[in-house]
Amino acid sequence: MPTPSQPGSGATGGIPDDAGAPDAPVTGAAASTSSSTTEGATATAPTTASTATAAAEATPSGTPAEQTSAERTGAGTALGKGATALRRRPWIAALFLLPALVVLGALVVYPIAFSLFRSFMNADGSSFVGLDNFTELFTDDNTLIAFRNNLVWVIVAPAVCTALGLIFAVLTEKVRWGTAFKLLVFMPMAISMLASGIIFRLVYEQDPERGVANAMWTTVHDTFAETSPWPGARPRTDAPLSISHGAYTTEQTVDASSPAHLPLVGIPPKEASEAAPAKKPAGAEGGKVTGTVWLDFVKGGRSEHGVIDQQEKALAGIKVEAVKDGRKVAEATTGEDGTFTLPAAADGAKLRMPASNFAAPYNGVDWLGPTLVTPAIIGSYVWMWAGFAMVLIAAGLAGVPRELLEQARVDGCNEWKVFRKVTVPLLAPVLGVVTVTLMINVLKIFDLVYVIAPGASQREANVLALQLYLKSFGGSPDQGAGSAIAVVLLLLVVPVMILNIRRLRRESRR
Amino acid sequence: MTTLTATGASSQPAAPAPETAAPKTSAAARVAAFTGHWAVRFALVVIGLFWLMPTAGLLSSSLRDPADVSISGWWNIFDLNGSFPWILNKDQLTTANYDALFANDQVMSSLWTTVLITVPATVLVVVIGALAGYAFAWMEFPGRDWWFLVVVGLLVVPVQVALVPVAKLFNTLGIFETTAGVVLFHTAFGLPFAIFLLRNFFAEIPRELLEAARLDGAGEIRLFTRVVLPLGGPAIASLGIFQFLWVWNDMLVALIFADSTNPPITVALQQQMRQFGNNIDVLAPGAFISMLVPLAVFFAFQKQFVSGVMAGSVK
Structure with missing residues (x-):
């Protein structure tokens, strides 16, 4: 796998060996073919270690003079037919670099400067507003x-x-x-x-029927949390059940001698089609309270309200609580045939089916x-x-x-x-x-x-x-405020910029 | 350093240990390694499926009737009631979305716009970057290293910094909201990485090769085209693929600088996002089609892509 320049690996090769003397008219060819080195090279050769200083020395505006002299010496020594001389002509390098410099200058460097300038101007750029855009950033x-x-x-x-x-x-x-x-x-x-x-x-x-994240999440949720057995089930308005906070409570107290009837509707027949037929509870002994919770509905509507008819379905798994003076004294869960049996303590209590029986199914996370x-x-x-x-x-x-x-x-x-x-x-x-x-x-x-x-x-x-x-x-x-954000983004990457530059210089020094 | 001391410290009691405890530990280790491996493999399969699922969801949704998509999840293309190797539920699948997409001139022309932006932006970055990279690697000019440090500094400049100024500049030049403008912008922001990558690669070319060519009388341009470019092949390939994917996948730059009546595919699809549910029959197949080219490039040139990514991990 070619890793041309994996950062930090040192494979970058850093700045080439002659980096210490970017301006020196000495070339690889010159060094290898002739022993004569020019003054420039000897002057900078000892400082090869530090790219930075060399670069700093190389940049002053005084360079043109040196360049021409360098070129002249290059031409003067006339090593080969221009092969080495060519390398010394900065205008060739300039030609190679020109497209990159123009594009980078116009579309990267200039915009940085302009964004800085723009961040101190108002929305349409007509007047100077100082740091207003920045204070707005931290208050908006x-x-x-x-x-x-x-x-x-x-x-x-x-x-x-x-x-x-x-x-x-x-x-x-x-x-x-x-x-x-x-x-x-x-x-x-x-x-x-x-x-x-x-x-x-x-x-x-x-x-959850459509989004896979919620489909998975509700599956996980439902394996650990109780799900309501019959979401949406409710009593008929004429049924002897009162509704409060989603729980259904009998209006009358129950007694052990007669089984309680808790009829509900509101379940589409299709959903209850698998359920067992509802039954009257078998005779209870020992003063236990019994009853049935069932779907008081038959397709076609020929059913008597509040009576367990032949084809009516049982509502299994419903929690039934016996409540006396607001306190729960016993609880039971309906079986396959919809019947439940409460201990004798429930005698004389009201029966309550808590809201958890009918809560809407868990719908996942938004x-x-x-x-x-x-x-x-x-x-x-x-x-x-x-x-x-x-x-x-x-x-x-x-x-x-x-x-x-x-x-x-x-x-x-x-x-x-x-x-x-x-x-x-x-x-x-x-x-x-x-x-x-x-x-x-x-x-x-x-x-x-x-x-x-x-x-x-x-x-x-x-x-x-x-x-x-x-x-x-x-x-x-408001391009003023926009530019202020741009400047903040730029400032945030500056540490990394410096890190990169330092890493490069460290590598080139090796 | 901590590692050295850690291993150094633990290596001292190492000598006597193997003799006494070797059979025991190795047996235990073998069991541990076996179960470890079994569990690891299982975990990897699960994670792999997990990673694949979002893309599978897109593909599946793109092949379903939008009416089905609006009521049930993409996994319903499988007959989930059957036994485990679920079979595909044929009546859930249709190519109608794709047929409609291919007949949709707007989408097709936006795909073409993407090509018209991506290819020139890639070629330009490679050519300009190679020229500059060669100059930085093998030419001498005043302040060379200083200039190169500037380029390295520019590697991490966020595109966002240039949006407002360049929009203004392009307006003045009359190329705002044109393909040329998008190409130029991408070229500019691809260049620092291109120069960095290619210069470092070119610098590794053996000096003797260049000198031999020079002695044969080759000029800089011949040297560049005949020696440097061919030798730089791997780096150029990495760069080209990286830049290609970068530009192909871009949305932000195109959102601002592209012709809004004929935008590239990313922007064209983005415009449909406001009514996500209603436009799923365009969005899902459109997104999938727009992914095909990058995926093909990715699978065909994994190695180059990986090395480009590694080199670019400063970007």
Whole structure:
């Protein structure tokens, strides 16, 4: 695998050996073909160690004179037929560099300067407003939400991606089809954030019947939480049951001598078609209170209200409580045939069927609602970028000396200890690079938020890059405020910029 | 450093241990390794399926009637009542969405716009970046290292910084909301990485090769086209693929700088997002089609892509 310039690996080669003397008319060819070195080279040769000083020396405006003299000496020594002389002609270099410099200058460097300038001007750029745009940034509610969310993003997303990447990289190491797994996890990196956004809008669909996230979540939820057996069941208006807070209570007290009848309706016949036919309770002995809960309804409507008819279905699994003076004294659950038996203590109590019997089914989580929208979008980001972390960490892992790990294992460390005490510390530089890269990436996050957050929760999902876009190009544009956000974003990446430059200089010094 | 001390410390009692405890630990270790592996494999399969699921959902949704999509989940393309290797439920599948998409001139022309933006932006970045990279690697000019540090500094500049100023500039130049403008913008923001990557790669070319060519009388341009470019192939491939995917997948730049009547596919689909539920029959197949090219590039050139990503991990 060609790794032209894996950062931090030293493979960059740094700035070539003649870097110390960028201005010196000495060339590789000259050095190898002739022993004569010019004054410039001898003067700078000892300082090769420091690129910075050399570069600093090279930049002053006095250079043109030196250049021409250098050129003259080049021509004067006449080494070969122009091969070396050509290299010394800065205008050739200028020609090679010109397109890049023009494009970078006009579309990257100048905009930075202009954004800085613009951030001190008012909305339409007509007058100077000092730091007003910046003070507005830190007082405007929407921007503050964006700041808060960006902070959450920058802390959570890179950490989760890196952690997952590390876990995946370590787990796949010894598995034969690890490459296939890596390919699968890495793949989302190749697709656009828009496509990912559409994908996750489908995933986070609220209705558990349609959105896979809620489908899984409700399944998990329902395995651990009690689900109501008959959501939506209710008494007929003429039934002797009163309704309060979703619970149904008998209007009369029950006594052990006659079974209680608790008729309900409101269940579509289709849903109850599997249920057993309702039965009158078998005669109870010992003063126990019995009764039946059933669906008091027959297709075609030929049924007497409040009476258990032949084809009527039992409502199994319903909790029935006996209540005396507001206190629960006993409880039972209806069986397959809808009957229940309460202990004698229930005699003279009112019967209550609590609301939990009829509560609407759990409908999952509102992923894209105001509270969860940012974590949900971070989830989609992790799906896209964990593969990136994994691939980089796996490459770093390949460079960890096997002997060290074996040694630790021989010494009796278990896998977890080896991982924690040997692998992770050795990978620290890679983990650092991955985290920093992801942080920069996350700082600029825009597409995912813009695409996934529905209009109603866009405000709650806001991030700086989105706020910048909305401010600068949305309704009633204020490019002054937009530029101020741009400047803040730029300031936030400056530390990394400096880090990169220092790393490069350190490498070139080696 | 901590690792060295850790292993150093633990290596001391290592010598006597194997003799006494070797058979026991190795047996235990073998069991542990076996169960460990079994569990690990299982976990990886589950995670892999989990990772695949969102994309499968998109593909499935793109192949279902929008009326079905609006009432049931994408997994209903499988006959879930059957026994485990679920069979596909044929009456849930239709290519109608794709047929409609291919007949939709707007979507097709926006795909073409994406190509018209992506190809020039990739070629320009490679050409301009290679020229500059070669100059930085093998030419001498005043302040070379200083200039290169500037380029490295520009690697992490967020695109957002340039949006307002460049919009103004393009307005003045009359290329705001044109394909040319989008291409130029992408070229500019692809260049720092291109120069960084190619310069570092070119710098590794053996000096003797260049000198031999020079002695043969090759000029800088011939040297560049005949020696440097062919040798730089792998890096150029990495860069090209990286830039290609970057531009193909972009939405933000196109949102601002592209012709809003004929935008690239990302923006065209984004415009339909407001009524997500109603437009799912366009969005799902559209998103899938727009993913095909990047995915094909990704699977065909994984290695180059990975090395590009690794090199770009400062971006």
